[in-house]
Amino acid sequence: MALPSAVTTAPRTRRRPLRVRPKPTLLIGLAIVTALLVMALFPHLIAPYNPSKFDYGAILKGPSAQHLFGTDNFGRDVFSRVIYGARVDLQIALFCTLFPFLFGTLAGAITGYVGRWLDAGFGRLVDVVMVFPFLILVIAIVAMLGPGLRNMYLAVSVVGWVYYARLVRGETLVQKQSEYVQAARVMGYSPGRIVFRHIFPNAVTPAIVYWMTDMSLGILLGASLGYLGLGAQPPTAEWGVMVADGKNFMVTAPWISTFPGLVLTLAGVGFSLVGDGLADLLRPKR
C-alpha cells in the first residue's frame, strides 16, 4: 500500500527557488587548482631552469630577477623546482585518493544495503581506523613496506577507503528507506541493480565532496611523509622533500624551505575551498 507522496516525503521547500551562485571562496579555490593544473601539465613552459640541474656558480643565492625564489645549496633554481613539484604533488593527491574513493564508495553502498553481519563487521573496522591516528597508521605500514611513493600510496589506500565507505554507507541507509527503492523492490529488480543503478548515484554525492577535501589532506600527508623521508625520495622535486632540503639553511637561506612550503599551503587551501564550495552547492539544505 502506498501513501500519497505528500504524506511520506518531506515537504519540498517552499523556500526561494534555487539560485546557483557560487561563493567567491569557491572561485578562489578553483583559480588556485587551475593554476596548479597548468603548472603540473606544462611545467617546461613556465619554469625558467631545469629543476634538477646543479649550478655551482649560483649556490644559495637569494631571490632575484634571475632566480625568483632563489637557489638552493646545489645551485638549483627553487622556482623551477616548485613548478615541477606541482606535477609530483598533484599526482600524490590523485593516487592517494583514487583507490580509496572507488573502492570505498562501492564498499559503503554494498555494506549499507546488505546490512546485518557485513555492517557489524564494518562497524568494528571503522572503530579501529578511527582509533588509530591516520598518520601513525600510514607511517607504520610504510615502515613495514619500506619508504617510497608507491608504498605510501599502498599504505594510504589500505586505510583511506574506510572514510569514503562510512559516508556512502550512511547515505545508503537513508536512501534504502526511500520510496523509489521500495518501488524498485516491488518491481522485482535484483539487489545488485537496486544498489548500483538506483541507490549509488544518489548516495555518492557526499563522497565526491569529501574527495576534494581529501585531495587537500592527501597533498599535506604526502608532503609530510616526504619531509620525514618516508614518501618521495630526494632529489625528486616534491614540495615536502624541498622543505626538508632547506631545513639546515633556515637562517642563512630561508627561501629554500619557505617558498615550496607556501605553495604547498596554497595548494591545500585551494582544494579545501573547492571542497567546501562544492559542499555548499551540492548538499541539499535541510
Place this chain on the structure above:
Amino acid sequence: MNRWQYALTRILQMIPTLLVIMVLVFAMVRLLPGDPAVAILGDRVTDQAVARVHKELGLDKPLPVQFWYFLERVARGDLGTSINLKVPVTQLIADRMPVTLFLTLYAGVLAALLSVPAAVLSALKRGTWVDNLIRAIFQVGLSLPVFYLSLQLLGFFGARLHWFPVGGIGPTAASDLYYLFLPALSLGFYLAAILMRNLRSSILEVLDAEYVDFARAKGIRPRLVLFKHILRNALISTVTLFGLSVGQLMGGAVITETVFAIPGVGRLMVDAIFGRDYAVVQGLTLAFAVVIMVVFLLTDLAYSTLDPRTKVA
C-alpha cells in the same frame, strides 16, 4: 543507567576493538618479507638467537597459537626488546610517553585558547571584516602542514630571534612550558582551526535559538547570556570534536617531535622506522591505539556530563 554503568558498558565495548587492533599489530611484522625473527633481531644475528626467538614467538606453531602467545606476552607487559637501544620496549614507552602526552595536552590547551575567543568574536561580528579576517587566518591554518609551520617558527623565533630554544626539552617540568611552546603552538594550530570552524557555526546556530531570545527579553546582561546560555550549549559539540581530534594531534606529534628534536614517542617511532627496529614500531603502534581509546572513553564520559540530556539514555 547511571554514570558508572555507562562507563562500564563503554569499557566493555572497547574489548572487540582492542582485539582487532591486536590482530593488526600482530600481523604488522608478518607483512615484512622474510623471517619475522630476523626482522625483529636485525640482519646480523646468530642462528641460536633466531632459534630462541622462534621458540619464544612460537613461530613453528600455527598462526592462532602464535597469536595467543602474542596476547599472553602483551598481557604480561612484554613488547620485546629494541635491537638498537637494547632496552625493553615497554620501558622505552614508559620513559618517553609522558613527554608526548604533555606536548599533546599543551597543544590542545593552546588550541582551545586560540579558537574559543576567535570563534566568539567571529560569530558575534558575523559578516564584518573582523569575521572574514579571522576565518581567512584559520582557513590557512587548516592547510598549513605541521612540519612546515614547525620549521618556520623554529627558524624565525628560535634560530633568528633567539626568543625560544631551538629544540629539546627543559631541565624541569615547569621549564617545559617555555621549551615546548613553539612545538605545541605548531601542533595545536591545526586543531585550533578545526575547533574554531565548528564552534563558530554552532554559536551561530545557538544565537538563533528561542531560549537566547528569551534570555535577552528577560533583560539578562549580554555577557551573562553569552557565557551561560550561548557558549555553554555551543561548546558541547566542540568538546566532542576536541576529544576525537586527540588522535590526529598525537599523529602530528610524530612530526613536531622530529622537527624540534623532542625525545618523545613520536620521534622514537621515526627513529625506529629508519633503524628497522620493528619491535619498537609494533609496540608504539599498540601504545598509541590504547592511549587514544582511553581518550575517546574520557570524551564520551565528559560529553554525558556536559549534556544532561544524554544521561538518561
